Amino acid sequence: MTQLSVPAAGPRGPHLGQRVYRWLASIPTWILWGLVIVWSVPTFGLFVNSFRARDAQIASGWWTGGGWTLDNYAQVLTPGGGSKGLSDALLNSLAISLPATVIPIAIAAFAAYAFAWIPFKGREWSFVGVVALMAIPAQMSLIPLLQLYSGGGHWTVPFLNKTITVFPDLSLAGQISSVWITHTGFALPFAIFLIHNYISQLPKDVFESARIDGADHFTIFWRLVVPLSVPVLAAFAIFQFLWTWNDYLIALTMIGANPANIPATVRIASLAGEFGVQEHVLTAGAFVTTVLPLVVFFSLQRYFVRGILAGSVKG
Amino acid sequence: MRKRRNLTKTALLLVVMALVAAACAGDAANQTPETVVVTSIVTETVTETVTETVEVEVPMADPFADTAVTVFGPESGGAEEEAMRAALDLFAAKSGIDVTYLGARDFSDQINAQAAGGNPPDIAVFPQPGKIADFAREGFILPLPSETEAVMNDNFSSAWTAFGNVDGVQYAIPTKADLKSLVWYQPARFAAAGYTVPETWDDLLSLTDTMIADGNTPWCVGIESGGATGWTFTDWVEDLTLRFEGPEYYDQWVDHSIPFNNPQMASIWQTVLDLWNTPGAVFANSGSIAATSFGDNGQPLVDGKCFMHRQASFYSAFLPEGTPAADGSEGAVDVFYFPSVGDEKPVLGAGTLVSAFRDAPEVWAVMEYFASADYADARQRFQALGKGAAVTEGVLSGFLSPNVNADLSLYAPLEQSFLDILNTADIVRFDGSDLMPSEVGAGTFWTEGTSAVNGDKTIQEALDAIEASWP
Amino acid sequence: MEKLLTTILGVVGSVGISAILFIGANMIFDLAPRHWKWFSALVGFLTTSTVFLILWANDLLLSPGTVTLIAITIGTVGGFALGMTSNRWLRFAYGAGAGMALGALAGSFSQNVFGILEDGTPVVWPARPDLQFGPLLGWTIGGALVGLAIWVLNSRQKPAYRSALFWGTVGWIVGAYMVPSLSSGTQSDAILAGTVLGFGIGALPGSKPLASALERNRVKEESRKYIFLAPAFLFIAVTLIIPTIRTLVLSLRDRRGDGFVGVENYKAIFANSNTFDLSDWRLFFTSRLFWIGAIIVLIGFVIARVRGKEIGTRIQGSPPSYATWFVGGLLLSAAALSVLRGTLFNNLWWVITVTLVATAMGLGIAVLADRAKYESAAKSIIFLPMAISFVGAGIIWRFMFQARQPTAAVPHGGQTGLLNALWVGLGELSASTWPKLIALTLVGAIAIGLTVLATKAFKDRAMGLAWSSTVALVPVVWFFYSLIVGIGGWANGRGEIILFIQNSPFNNLWLMLVLIWTQVGFTMIIFSAAIKAVPAELLEAAEVDGATESQSFWQITIPQIVPTIGVVVTTLIVLVMKVFDIVKVMTNGNFDTQVIANEMWQRAFTELNFGLGSALAVVLFIAVLPVIVLNVRRMQKAV
Secondary structure, three states: OOOOOOOOOOOOOHHHHHHHHHHHHHHHHHHHHHHHHHHHHHHHHHHOOOOEEEHHHHHHOHHHHOOOOOOHHHHHHHOOOOOHHHHHHHHHHHHHHHHHHHHHHHHHHHHHHHHHHOOOOHHHHHHHHHHHHHHHOOOOHHHHHHHHHHHHHEEEEOOOOOEEEEEOOOOOOHHHHHHHHHHHHHHHHHHHHHHHHHHHOOOOHHHHHHHOOOHHHHHHHHHHHHHOOOHHHHHHHHHHHHHHHHHHHHHHHHOOOOHHHHHHHHHHHHHHOOOOOOOHHHHHHHHHHHHHHHHHHHHHHHHHHHHHHHHHHHH | OOOOOOHHOOOEEEEEEEEEOOOOOOOOOOOOEEEEEEEEEOOOOOOOOOEEEEEEEEOOOOOOOOOOOEEOOOOOOOOHHHHHHHHHHHHHHHHHEEEEEEOOOHHHHHHHHHHHOOOOOOOOOOHHHHHHHHHHHOOEEOOHHHHHHHHHHHHHHHHHHHHHEOEEEOEEEEEEEEEEOOOEEEEHHHHHHHHOOOOOOHHHHHHHHHHHHOOOOOHHHHEEHHEEEEEEEHHHHHHHHHHHOOHHHHHHHOOOOOOOOOHHHHHHHHHHHHHHHOOOOEOOOOOOOOOHHHHHHHHHHOOOOOOEEEOOOHHHOOOOOOOOOOOOOOEEEEEOOOOOOOOOOOOOEEEEEEEEEOHHHHHHHHHHHHHOOHHHHHHHHHHHHHHOOOOOOOOOOOOOOOOOOHHHOOOHHHHHHHHHHHHHHHEEOOOOHHHHOOOHHHHHHHHHHHHHHHOOOOOOHHHHHHHHHHO | HHHHHHHHHHHHHHHHHHHHHHHHHHHHHHHHHOEEEEEEEHHHHHHHHHHHHHHOOOOOOHHHHHHHHHHHHHHHHHHHHHHHOOHHHHHHHHHHHHHHHHHHHHOEEOOOOEEEOOOOOOOEEEOOOOOOHHHHHHHHHHHHHHHHHHHHHOOOOHHHHHHHHHHHHHHHHHHHHOOOOOOOOOHHHHEEEEEEEHHHHHHHOOOOOOOOOOHHHHHHHHHHHHHHHHHHHHHHEEEEEEEHHHHHHHHOEEEOOEOOOOOHHHHHHHHOOOOOOOOOOOHHOOOHHHHHHHHHHHHHHHHHHHHHHHOOOOOOHHHHHHEEEEHHHHHHHHHHOOOEEHHHHHHHHHHHHHHHHHHHHHHHHHHHHHHHOOOHHHHHHHHHHHHHHHHHHHHHHHHHHHHOOOOOOHHHHOOOOOOHHHHHHHHHHHHHOOOHHHHHHHHHHHHHOOOOOOOOHHHOOOHHHHHHHHHHHHHHHHHHHHHHOOOOEEEEOOOOOOHHHHHHHOHHHHHHHHHHHHHHHHHHHHHHHHOOOOOOHHHHHHHHOOOOOOHHHHHHHHHHHHHHHHHHHHHHHHHHHOOOOOHHHHOOOOOOOOOHHHHHHHHHHHHHHHHHHHHHHHHHHHHHHHHHHHHHHHHHHOO
């Protein structure tokens, strides 16, 4: 296959010569790799600087080198006085990110399926309503949610003026579950939106023939929709994992002053020091926390390979 | 040339291990105190390990068994956090209370969220007395019980305890002090150029002019500090307010009994900006004052790109690695008092105070520990260790305790002199922006000040905007 | 090790419990068609356990454990009995009997609890109503009459007594539990109130005939949509809807949410000159950006007109004119929004720039990478910034944007920030002699090559290539010219730096660059998935018909992925409108870079001014709402 945006080389342009066209045809690839380089330069700069001492980072550009040290990594990785090391924080991050990725995917996939293929009254508008919730600035939900987790949910019945405990005080505040519950809720509108867009475009006849064969929605969902939706589910899984893994604000707010449960981002950010005197350590910290998400990305990315979808639709 | 000294590298690791001897088995009536070995290991970057063993006596009958206290504060990262933790671990080993500390750089926002969300820590370390007053009036924090207050009064001068006093009730205990009215400089460079340390404000101005005339750059100024950009400027304004208008005006200005945009304030801003905008007066490492990170000024000061840098006592941490402090050596840095106008020598200070959110005996026990000289000394010792004191003498810890019973011998000579200034000054005032409501003190005072420094707004526009934002 | 174990347990536990709950719910309804009595028993079990656990949680029961256990047994047995009996009278007896037993049980073990809430307010949890028979009968009979009236209005479809029973029960609840005092009744009152209530509730299913096979199947089918949607709605309600209602209420109240202030907070937002500043609007028409942008847009029209002439229409869009319109539009918006200042316009600027650029780049990269060798390597690198936290991104871009007071003696003026080093280095280049000549030769050669190419292509009627190279020629020639007259940070023999973060208003663009840098990975991945989902047969068919690559891209791929473009654009608009982290980390709103979300954070969290913070949140929400609703509605219609 030839490259993009190249006109038919054929008979209309013989005097330019095939070689020129072939060379031109590779321009898009050059553009792509140029972009790749531009995109990676900032990160590469951080990577280089993560091996340089603070004074070197301040005094000269990363491309000049000098001041090499492993101190930054040593400071990130070693446990300090009485505090647990980074490994605990990384485990906490996992304990937050994994449920916060798996659970919303499942919930959103079911809801997206219902919005797409189960007819019910007010379906379109309730879908619009759910998606519209994407517009809510999540920060404003933090304090009411923290109140819910720390003191339970109470509802004062109108007119009666009696307060009922709707949600018991489970002392969730400071616990890891409070973080992923929050992430799950915040992620759902976008997840439903994204997955619905995909599921609703699946060929209609697949569903109709399955219905005629007597399959109910639960069976259709498991047997047909989930296998067909792997690319979009994987895409969302990657985003959600990265967002929750890199989240700082929600975790810090929900965990509060409980050092045993802080995730890696909070731990790393706190290395910078009150006035930022240790900010140079963050260079190494950023890399240490990025390793795991990259592993996740690389392991999921084969799902994007062409053919998975086409093959399964045909088969 | 300076010789590269391996030994002055920052110590990496500071571990306090509490090994409680399991000798309590057997005769339960045996009430002899058990010895607890607290080991503190400081690992040098490559080679050195320093082990410190502290023997602690613990009573067998432990009233605080199975109790836990959480402490939340802004001191995070590096030696500060480790020293705080080590000092608390020491107390935990003695008392049996499980004390945990968590430091977060955006503590100020977070403590608001935690308090409003009903999930506050047991004890918070506040860098702003203004917030303590706010929280006291909201009913978030608890007044000190009389025994705790008594312990505090034994250890602190009324000048410092006053910062934790809200409407006549004591809510907080001071735990750390910063001395802000300082100018960092290199004595050797001054001597070489024939400059003398200025004694008065006029001296300072004429020294500035002399330096410019000599082709030297007198000042390093940078007010960039990420989300808190502008606080360096407010420090200058506060210091000059204290000097030009006196403490009474300062107090009225801080509690807003005079409007922020009054003419005196405008003239102080003018003084600061005139000095900064004098051609050749300021070396801004990143091209402009507003763009330069205050922390990046250590290197140019040591390199002689500028001669003076007005910054607080904790600035030692920002100096290039291995810079000697006031030991008379060639590249050593020292400080002089930011000169005053009259005979009085007012001092601008800052620091942290602890307040409690939960009423429980173990919480007050930890609070009393914070009030004691034990805490002040343990914290200083661990922080100095963390900064490398185990391998070099005279290392600046960056920590100062306002505790009058603190052991001065634990401090490097330069920091002893800081404490001396703090303890003997006639007039000590807390950083004004930390006393004002956060709309101003952590808001418009910084941002409008930055606008004025950057030339985006006139002084009057900026002052009017600050006044309008006062809640 | 222990930590590892608890982590694994926590993850497996939370995911596992969620899965079991969900699959269990589906399996319960799977029982319905074939094992109706067991299904019915389960329903009885779940209903009674829910009700009694709530009573228990609110401390309304004496010896709650035993009572709940007994109640659950009664409920389960009652459900089972109802599920297997078809005799009308027996059914009624089972239903009403179980209900009355449960009601009596709850009534006789009820207790009044006097407690104190955490904030100090004394509370009485109600349990024993002080029955007064006059109003009680009035409400109940009234309710029953309402029920009959509704039955009449509903064209008398269902049996009349069921409607009367239902509304009578509602009347009883009002008369027994809402009207009288709930804390001063006796035990017998409580038993009576509970028994009658239980009778009403139990008689409702009891008076229905046993479900037919058809109905049982319908129960199973109908249950699916509720089960599928319920978890989502539960989470959304708790984490988003309820807090939003609270935000709405708070936005009408004062700083700490104590007093009602009406729309004062909203007025305060729009009265602030930092939010809204139109004073410089005239500068728009005199700015260079405006003219350049306008000219570029015009060029696009010229190209479109020329192409239109070729095929006989008025104007014909094609990739070269789309590209020029895109660039010109961006420049025009930058021209407009660099003179209209304030938080709201900043947000608008962010939305326009980041959405357009990130969408276009993501699509472009996805297409380019789709055909390239080492596709996954290229995509991974573009994607890498997504994996870096905002804290990391802040540090990274600090190293990019940083400026240093230039020192003449050092290469690139001793810059530590890459962009300034390049800028000063460019200045050094244009001030030098030999390196400059070499650079000029290179750039000149490229320009000549492009010119030759364009001429030939025009001759060959290869219009796409011709216009593309003509458009590409413009910046090359411009660069050649500026290199001669001098470009980059060099003047009067010394370097000159750019304060990327401090120089308003274009510092906003540099902050946007950071967001674009992180978000292109996001758009690329989604587009990539969409492009791969385009049926290969369509593309093969187009190839057989002789379509060029670019034709099949514009005419087949693009229409196929339009819904995805809609998703990406909608998501980006929302995400960019709410932009927060980057501004907070890089400037915290200083230097005229404030955006709504950061302002909201400062008001609500730094200053604990919930009124103003909430009002800003509402403004943000309402500003994005139409975009979402319109987009989603359009997409729904398209499907």
